[in-house]
Amino acid sequence: MKASKLINSLKFKQVQPALDSDFDVTMLTQDTREIKSGAMFVAVDGYHVDGHTLVDQAVAAGAKIIVAQKPINVAVPVIYVQNTERAMAILADVFYGAPSQKMRMIGVTGTNGKTTVTHLIEQIYRDQQQATGLIGTMYRKIKDKKLPTANTTPDAITTQRTLAAMRDAGVDTVAMEVSSIALVLGRVWGIDYDIAVFTNLTQDHLDFHKTMAKYAEAKAMLFAQLGNKYGADGTEKVAVLNTDDPVGKEFEQYTAAHVLTFGLKPDAMINAQNVQIQSHGTEFDLSVFGHVTHVTMKLIGQFNVYNMLAAFAAAYASGIPEDQIIASLEKVPGVKGRFQAVPSHTGVSVIVDYSHTPDGLLNALETIQDFAKKDIYCVVGCGGDRDKGKRPKMAKIAVQRSTKPIFTSDNPRTEDPEAILQDMVAGVPDANVPVYVDRHEAIAKAIAQAQPGDVVLIAGKGHEDYQILGRTKHHFDDSEEAAKALALKPTI
């Protein structure tokens, strides 16, 4: 794409020196490590490095033009803007040809349930013979092709590049997790969402947002960004809100879009009644504007009823018939690492779950309490370099809701693992909970001690196949560890 076209897409900027001749920009990037000759490099002031200090490296690697928000001294033209992250979002949208406008874009935000809901949505649209794309915690997925991701919601350039690849592959509908951090950092500016979904808001990420009010405000942005376009031509914007959560009710005022509400309370437009939780699935009566259908799903737990309602509502908003949505949701087996049973012939049930917030852990343990007949083991840790306020709370929930809590490490990252565990123990000073810093040992001990009829919950890492110690990722998989420990027990 011509440099002039990209420059013109930025309404307010100064180019120094002005271009004496136009040229082709071969790639757009914020990362010197991927620069190719002819690149436009956007300097971003990050948490570890200031991209403005890397501009010489960028030019040496082949950058022909630089976007900056601070004075820099280089031999190529510089586009000065107020905020390079905002400019990056605009440039990315233009460079990749505004791909989000060509597909149905469904954004899902909320503390818990985003990965689950996006996968449910993917299944529903696939069953409609649509080509789907997915962006989220586990991967970016173009139809069946999975690509790795560093973030739940990637930076603006990676996101637009991915959306362009989806558009080029013929994708019709994209289900995308939108994290609060991404909303604050402008990673999704430029994405033209058609449907935005709110699952819930409970404590997480307070290291970043500082207060729950600020955290809620971040999530509200997704709904505010839905815009003001109306019309009965199938392109209407819809906000899907969980109104059982007071924050969801509040979000109605942040959006100009059509509002579709869901919840377990009967005043929601789409609601579930008579929920029955079993160890192998969940049943309930689904009411859609008063039309009731009995639903039997394989997903377990009340929290998954919420997830199913969210996915149902998103699909309903785009006009898919009720019975067809239900048929899709009834067959979904579950999502990797989300309340996933590890095969066991020992009489001990082992569940791997990605609960890494107080509310997630509470929901997982409450669900187990609904069907457990004997002891409940809970192997849990808390992530390093993340919201420290979660630690005593998660510890307390583990002690209150399981009979055999065991504390261990999650991803310590750059923190001292022992110090993280001390923060957990501080939440339950009198409980005398066994602590194993080594997660492998904690899982092995729990499963070795468990008796037939007991349930072992391994919380916090779900699908992750690594553990981050310092800045290094080591292979580690809760399901694999559980399977090894189960293999040492007698089968019954």
Ligand SMILES: CC(=O)N[C@H]1[C@@H](OP(=O)(O)OP(=O)(O)OC[C@H]2O[C@@H](n3ccc(=O)[nH]c3=O)[C@H](O)[C@@H]2O)O[C@H](CO)[C@@H](O)[C@@H]1O[C@H](C)C(=O)N[C@@H](C)C(=O)N[C@H](CCC(=O)O)C(=O)O
């Ligand atoms: C705190 C945070 O959000 N960090 C994100 C940020 O990294 P950073 O600010 O540390 O980047 P940096 O290393 O300082 O680099 C600054 C700039 O210099 C550039 N650079 C850097 C080094 C170099 O050699 N060359 C170069 O050009 C970088 O490309 C970048 O543009 O920018 C990176 C690129 O976009 C992100 O991958 C990274 O996310 C990290 C991995 C992270 O862990 N983020 C978490 C907190 C996060 O965003 N989580 C949310 C929520 C998760 C959920 O609830 O599901 C998410 O959406 O993932």
Ligand SMILES: Nc1ncnc2c1ncn2[C@@H]1O[C@H](COP(=O)(O)OP(=O)(O)OP(=O)(O)O)[C@@H](O)[C@H]1O
């Ligand atoms: N609707 C829900 N309400 C409360 N807890 C939930 C809900 N859905 C899932 N959980 C719990 O949260 C965990 C994470 O679920 P999921 O991965 O779907 O959420 P997420 O929002 O994508 O998380 P992340 O912020 O890490 O991307 C699950 O393993 C489960 O314990």
Ligand SMILES: N[C@H](CCC[C@H](N)C(=O)O)C(=O)O
């Ligand atoms: N998306 C979440 C995942 C947390 C997973 C947990 N295993 C941890 O490392 O804390 C985050 O980055 O905060």
Ligand SMILES: [Mg+2]
């Ligand atoms: Mg997720």
